[in-house]
Amino acid sequence: MISAESTDAAEPAGRRSPPTARVVQVIDYLVARPDQRYGLSELARAIGISKPTCLGIVSELVAAGYLTRDRRDKTYGLGPALIAAGRAAQRGFAIGPIARTHLEGLAAACGAVCTASAVVGDQVTILENVTPPGVTLGRTAARAGQSYPFAPPVGLMYVLWGGDDELEAWLRRDPALPVVLDRDLLGRVVEDCRRVGYLVERLTPVGRKLFSLMAGVAGRDVPAELKELIGEVVSSLGERVYLHSETDEDVDYPVSLIAAPCYDGDGHQALVLTLDVGGAISGAEIARRGAALVAVADAVTAEIGGRPPVRG
Numbered sequence: 001m002i003s004a005e006s007t008d009a010a011e012p013a014g015r016r017s018p019p020t021a022r023v024v025q026v027i028d029y030l031v032a033r034p035d036q037r038y039g040l041s042e043l044a045r046a047i048g049i050s051k052p053t054c055l056g057i058v059s060e061l062v063a064a065g066y067l068t069r070d071r072r073d074k075t076y077g078l079g080p081a082l083i084a085a086g087r088a089a090q091r092g093f094a095i096g097p098i099a100r101t102h103l104e105g106l107a108a109a110c111g112a113v114c115t116a117s118a119v120v121g122d123q124v125t126i127l128e129n130v131t132p133p134g135v136t137l138g139r140t141a142a143r144a145g146q147s148y149p150f151a152p153p154v155g156l157m158y159v160l161w162g163g164d165d166e167l168e169a170w171l172r173r174d175p176a177l178p179v180v181l182d183r184d185l186l187g188r189v190v191e192d193c194r195r196v197g198y199l200v201e202r203l204t205p206v207g208r209k210l211f212s213l214m215a216g217v218a219g220r221d222v223p224a225e226l227k228e229l230i231g232e233v234v235s236s237l238g239e240r241v242y243l244h245s246e247t248d249e250d251v252d253y254p255v256s257l258i259a260a261p262c263y264d265g266d267g268h269q270a271l272v273l274t275l276d277v278g279g280a281i282s283g284a285e286i287a288r289r290g291a292a293l294v295a296v297a298d299a300v301t302a303e304i305g306g307r308p309p310v311r312g
Contacts, residue, residue: 022049026057027066030078037075085121095271096127098303099262102296103273107132110275110289115142118271119158123147127271149176153237157199160190161261162269163309181237189238192245194311197297198290200242203254203278242286249284258290260297267309273297 025047030038038046044054058076061067065081099116107114107130116128129144131137148154151173159170167190171181193199242253255277264270275293301307 023057034078037077039075095304099300100128102299103130106296113276115274116271119150122150124150124155151176153179157259157272160193186238189241192243196244197294198258198260200258200286201256202240203256247283252280252282254280258293260293262297262300263306263308265305267307
């Protein structure tokens with residue numbers, strides 16, 4: 001699910017977006033003064049932008065929860081969404097280097113690319129990308145810094161090993177792409193993956209291209225025609241996952257990747273580690289690599305002082 005084709009067309013060096021810069025100015029100004037609130041005219045004057053432009057910016061930020069607006073005195077201040085985003089970013093950037101250290105040995109042993117990723121704000125973000133000696137990243141490999149919408153069908157593995165409430169909250173998000181919800185299948189996937197500790201994603205012709213189309217965009221920004229096109233090939237949630245209970249150790253299966261979770265001190269998923277496969281391997285090899293990845297994930301969890309969740 002992490003595999004993605006990199007964006008080949010790089011932005012020209014030094015290219016800037018003035019509208020985006022103004023949004024950043026507003027956030028930066030308030031972050032530097034977290035205990036203060038400002039009226040629209042005062043904020044616009046301090047930043048040096050027009051009042052109508054400032055109104056448009058703060059209205060969107062309030063709607064998204066990044067700012068709050070006091071209806072009585074009509075002032076603006078920092079919002080709760082910044083707290084969640086800041087905590088997630090702090091946690092992710094702190095854990096990333098630790099995960100890289102542990103993944104380097106696994107990547108070398110398997111001759112495969114490994115990644116560490118997490119949900120940062122409303123996006124799934126690749127934090128670390130570990131390439132084994134002699135292996136170069138292909139066009140379908142995920143790059144550190146790439147992000148994807150955290151909404152169905154993208155993001156199952158980031159709630160799979162958490163609590164049922166987290167899974168349901170993700171399912172209630174507006175889907176990034178058309179998706180079919182098969183509750184029975186999804187339930188079997190969740191039970192199977194929680195039991196063995198890892199997820200095995202099927203290798204399909206469309207699967208490794210799907211997320212390259214989603215890289216760096218929010219779900220609501222996907223053009224309708226693209227949603228319709230991808231909707232023709234996107235199957236039900238969980239259908240691209242092999243069930244460990246239904247695989248045979250002597251049979252070869254086309255595998256895209258294997259994923260396993262790391263946990264924080266509260267027993268919540270802190271990030272997901274993946275081992276790229278990109279080919280057919282036997283059921284026995286799937287189990288061997290899955291166990292190796294889980295061992296690495298457990299080592300990361302232990303080093304950051306985390307613990308697995310307690311399930312009833």
